[in-house]
Amino acid sequence: MAGTLIALGGNALQRAGGSGSWKEARASLRAVAPVLAEAAQTSGTLVLTHGNGPQVGALLRQNELAADELPGLPLDVLGAETQGQIGYLIQSELTPMLRRRRVGRSVLTVISRTEVRANDPAFLHPTKPIGRYYSEAESRLLRKKLGWSMVDDRVRGGWRRLVPSPRPVRWLEGPLVRGLLDTGAGGRWIPVVAGGGGIPVVRRPSGAYEGVEAVVDKDLAAALVARELGLETMAIVTDVPGAALSFGRSGERWLGEVSRQELANYRSRGEFAEGSMEPKVDAGLAFLSGGGRHFLICDIPSLPRALRGEAGTRVG
Ligand code: ADP
Ligand code: MG
Numbered sequence: 001m002a003g004t005l006i007a008l009g010g011n012a013l014q015r016a017g018g019s020g021s022w023k024e025a026r027a028s029l030r031a032v033a034p035v036l037a038e039a040a041q042t043s044g045t046l047v048l049t050h051g052n053g054p055q056v057g058a059l060l061r062q063n064e065l066a067a068d069e070l071p072g073l074p075l076d077v078l079g080a081e082t083q084g085q086i087g088y089l090i091q092s093e094l095t096p097m098l099r100r101r102r103v104g105r106s107v108l109t110v111i112s113r114t115e116v117r118a119n120d121p122a123f124l125h126p127t128k129p130i131g132r133y134y135s136e137a138e139s140r141l142l143r144k145k146l147g148w149s150m151v152d153d154r155v156r157g158g159w160r161r162l163v164p165s166p167r168p169v170r171w172l173e174g175p176l177v178r179g180l181l182d183t184g185a186g187g188r189w190i191p192v193v194a195g196g197g198g199i200p201v202v203r204r205p206s207g208a209y210e211g212v213e214a215v216v217d218k219d220l221a222a223a224l225v226a227r228e229l230g231l232e233t234m235a236i237v238t239d240v241p242g243a244a245l246s247f248g249r250s251g252e253r254w255l256g257e258v259s260r261q262e263l264a265n266y267r268s269r270g271e272f273a274e275g276s277m278e279p280k281v282d283a284g285l286a287f288l289s290g291g292g293r294h295f296l297i298c299d300i301p302s303l304p305r306a307l308r309g310e311a312g313t314r315v316g
Contacts, residue, residue, distance in 0.1 A: 001230045003045025004307070006036065006221035009238040010051040012267035013086060016239070020058055029089050033097040035303050038155060040103050040306065045186030047177075048090065048107075049225055051218045052196030053130075060131040075130075075163065076211025077197045083111050083195035098190075107190045111174040112223070113209060114198030114216045121168035128165040128215045128275075133158035161193060164214040168221045168222050171198060172209065174228035179231060193225050197221035221306070223283035225292040234287045235296040235306060236280045241296050242313035255313040262287055263315055288316050 018024045030115025040046045056078050063072040073081075116122075126149040134142065134150070139159035142148045149162040177191050196214030201209040219236055228236040242248050245253045245266060255263075264285060272278040284295035298305075298312030306312030 002043075003047065003181075003229070004039065004043040004233040004235060005047045005049065005222060005231050006303070007219060007234070007236045008032070008048065008050040008235070010053045013050060013089070014054045017079075020054060025089055029093040032300055033093045035300055036094055037097040037101050038304050039307060040098060040105055040190060041101060045181055045229070045231065046105075046190050047225065047229060047231065048164040048190060048192045048220065049194045049222050050086055050090070050192070050196070050267040052079065052086060055082040056215075057131050064116060064241050074077060075213045075215070076201070079196050079199045079211075079215075080111055083199070085190045086195055094190070105188055105190050109195075110173050110177060111193040112194040113201045113211075114168045114194060114221055115122060115164035115170040115172060115209065116200050116202060116204040116212070116214065116216065118200065118212075119168060120164070122164040122166040123214070125267060126162035126164045128163050128217075129153065129160040129216060130163055131161050135159070135161055141149075155197045164202065165217055166214055168198065168200075168216045168224045171221070171224050171228050172201070174225065174238060177228055178261065194218075194221045194225050217279045219279040219282075219283040220286070223287040223292075224288070231292070232297070233307070234284065234292055234294070234311075235298065235303065236283065236297060237300055237303055238280070241298060241302050241311070243272060243277055243298045247271070247273070247277070257309075259313045260285060260315055263301070263307060275302055284315055292316065 013028055014020060014025055016027055059081055076145065083288055088156050090111060095126040098105055129151060135158055139150045143150055150159045151162050171194055177193060177241050197218040198221050200212050200214040200216045204210055205314045220235065222234060241254060243255050263281060267281050280297055288295055293316055296306045296312045296313040302311040
């Protein structure tokens with residue numbers, strides 16, 4: 001299907017160093033909306049996905065502070081909450097912008113689950129830091145009382161909880177959304193899907209799906225979505241204008257148009273940091289080898305030009 005997936009990073013929704021208020025979130029999205037509306041005008045099918053790191057962090061903290069009064073909610077439920085909250089935000093800010101540009105499309109948020117394997121080795125080695133920083137004493141207590149895996153990240157401010165980040169294998173709502181778009185609804189709807197990488201679920205022997213305490217990488221989930229929908233273009237939008245070689249060091253070089261092979265070589269040379277740029281590159285390579293045509297990494301301001309092949313890191 002001729003169409004584009006745009007994956008918005010956390011920075012598109014919440015400014016680094018901001019207060020995290022709802023007013024700020026609205027303002028950030030209001031700034032992004034014209035760019036998304038322009039993409040809706042120029043691409044065929046448009047599908048959106050987004051990260052949820054700061055938002056899920058805030059909900060975890062709310063749970064913690066309210067623990068004396070209300071039972072805490074598990075991580076899968078908090079993931080669902082962030083999909084609702086961010087989907088609502090996109091619906092309310094993008095819709096007026098579409099109207100203004102006379103784009104006759106409506107935004108539709110789909111609460112999405114991502115199947116992961118119960119025997120994924122990631123469950124034995126949690127790697128994804130979530131939530132706030134804790135003191136040494138707090139972390140000792142939490143590890144004992146709640147059985148959390150935690151990592152000492154003293155340079156940044158203390159101990160953090162680690163959860164597994166299993167590989168996404170299936171997007172459960174994918175066939176439904178695909179069916180919807182295949183009926184030609186791509187011209188009428190802009191689905192917002194798999195927010196935060198989707199709610200991680202495992203299939204039990206009974207056939208039922210159950211949420212798990214894990215986080216699916218949103219970039220890898222984006223590649224799964226783009227392939228499931230057979231989209232031609234996947235754009236990962238973050239807070240840097242592309243992928244760089246020698247990032248942050250002398251001789252830093254931003255990549256423009258690169259071949260798949262070159263990108264794969266840079267990856268194996270360790271040019272892209274684990275947990276931030278590397279999963280984007282992995283997602284892009286997976287998307288292209290699964291039949292995708294164009295993969296882009298860019299920031300919000302450069303997105304319109306990146307979609308025209310004039311900015312960002314472009315592969316394929
Ligand atoms: P997002 O919320 O958009 O997923 P991330 O923080 O996970 O954002 O990833 C983007 C970050 O990746 C950039 O802000 C940058 O600090 C980091 N990064 C690591 N390696 C590179 C690289 N080689 N080129 C560009 N950015 C890189
Ligand atoms: Mg990220």
